[in-house]
Amino acid sequence: MRIAFSGTHRVGKTTLVEELSDLLPSYTTVEEPYLELEEEGYEFASPPSVEDFEAQLARSIDHLSDTDTGPEVLFDRCPVDFIGYLQAHEDAESFDLDSWLPRVRTALQSLDLIVWVGIEQPDRIALSASEDEDFRLAVDEQLRALLLDDPHALGVEVLVVEGSPRARAKQVLQHVSSHKP
Template identity: 75%
Template sequence: MRIAVAGTHRAGKSTLIDELSDLLPDYVTVEEPYHQLEEEGYAFAAPPSVDDFEAQLARSIADLDEAPRDVLFDRCPVDFIGYLLAHEDHDAFDLDVWLPRVRSVLRKLDLIVLVGIEQPDRIALSASEDEELRLSVDEQLKELLLTDAHALGVEVLEVEGSPRARAKQVLEHLERSLVP
């Protein structure tokens, strides 16, 4: 199966990917586009610009296009749409231009696991982190994925709890999906 783990920053995505990698040793893990681009020398603005998020969106689409079976993605195109819609310069982003490509590539995913911000929040943030952006992205992702406001048409599993509990929820979902 092709599984993407989505969520705002500092929500527990990478920790869940680590747990799932241990439990699904035959799966390949694809690092999030930010790190891929950074390793290639892409210079991100601080904070990232609309162009920076569009570059990550394009890389995420390319990653899905080239994906093998049995893969875990740290982020997917919907993550970057969430960031772009929450960005202070969101008017510079034309969602309608990207939607056909995103819908097409999302068909290659079997599941998006949404790691949302829990109440109370499990993640301690530093004073330098943008809590408002984090909350806005979380809200955008829930709108995009749970209400399917843009007809993305992908199966979504929202998880909660400890990293181990989240991984268990994913495994149980996979087991149910495999039952004829």
């Protein structure tokens, strides 16, 4: 299965991907676009600008479109994440979602599943004083609507996971094993 992990920052996506990469050794792992772009020398604004999120969105689309990754892949983030960030951004009105939707839909068709990791109550991850909690909550709300309500007919199956990293991994493994041919 080609599986993407979605959620706002500091909810445990990467931890879950790392846990699953150990449990599913035949799977390839694709790191999140932010880290790749940063390693390549891309300089992000602080906080990231609309252009920064669009660069990550484009990279995420490229990841999903890359057929060389094979049929068993764990993607840390997917295009929907960046749409959520862009819609929650203070300059959201400068983001033209309609111009991106055809590419996003096409890329998402290569996925079998999106695993959504939302903010839990109580929150499992402590934030530093410098982190914008309101923005994080706004992104979480946007992603919840985009993935669970599917207002843009993205048409991808979504698995919501909760609990400890081990419990989340178990939920994903159960889903994967129930969908084997």
